[in-house]
Amino acid sequence: MVFAQATTDAVVASAALEPSVSLVGYLALFVGIGLVFVFVNLLVGRFLRPHNPHQEKGEIYECGEPTIGSSYVQFDLRFYIVALLFIIFDVEVAFFFPWATVFGKSEQLAELADAGGAVANAKLTDDAARLLQEMGVPKGLQTIPAQGQEAIAESAKTLSYITLIDIGVFFVVLMLGFFYVWKRGDLDWVKAVVNERRRDRTPGEA
Numbered sequence: 469m470v471f472a473q474a475t476t477d478a479v480v481a482s483a484a485l486e487p488s489v490s491l492v493g494y495l496a497l498f499v500g501i502g503l504v505f506v507f508v509n510l511l512v513g514r515f516l517r518p519h520n521p522h523q524e525k526g527e528i529y530e531c532g533e534p535t536i537g538s539s540y541v542q543f544d545l546r547f548y549i550v551a552l553l554f555i556i557f558d559v560e561v562a563f564f565f566p567w568a569t570v571f572g573k574s575e576q577l578a579e580l581a582d583a584g585g586a587v588a589n590a591k592l593t594d595d596a597a598r599l600l601q602e603m604g605v606p607k608g609l610q611t612i613p614a615q616g617q618e619a620i621a622e623s624a625k626t627l628s629y630i631t632l633i634d635i636g637v638f639f640v641v642l643m644l645g646f647f648y649v650w651k652r653g654d655l656d657w658v659k660a661v662v663n664e665r666r667r668d669r670t671p672g673e674a
Contacts, residue, residue, distance in 0.1 A: 549654055560642050567635045573603045574628040581621035596620070 528535055577599045580586050586596040649655060 546657060550657075553649060553654065557642070557646065563638065564635070567631060567638075570603060571628055571631045571635075573599050574624045574631065577603075578621050578624035578628065581617045581624060584617060586617045586620050 577586070577596065580593075580595055580599070585593055587593065592600070
């Protein structure tokens, strides 16, 4: 009995690890192909490109023009502010993609269950199992509720509503941050520093 329970737990655990293992495999394959692509291009270029060294080719230039003065100069702080704001909002927008995946799959599963294509012969159909697996539910945990396809459709619709509310809250918070930096004038290239100094002064200093 203990051996059977341990075997069942091992099967469920291995089924739960299947999506993670496959994801790691895809990432490793992607990284491997990228590295091979880079090194092959470098190797081919090493043998095909002409080799004609010259003194002028070794000199430093900026946009095709000879440099004037030292390169150790301080850039305007506005460049860094704009770059940081771009990175922040760009990373935040990237979170829309996993949400869109879950929302789209839940809608597809709800439509499939409403059409009667989620369960066949007391088993989940291949389409329903595929959608559940793409949503992060491993095969070992994919079960049919007692109410059948109606419960599957209801659960999928509830999940889509929850994800819609979730992304709505996320978008509101994102827009609040955007309006905050806009109100502060951080998006303006020429910021009114004089007005800020006047606002920061106390009444006694005026």
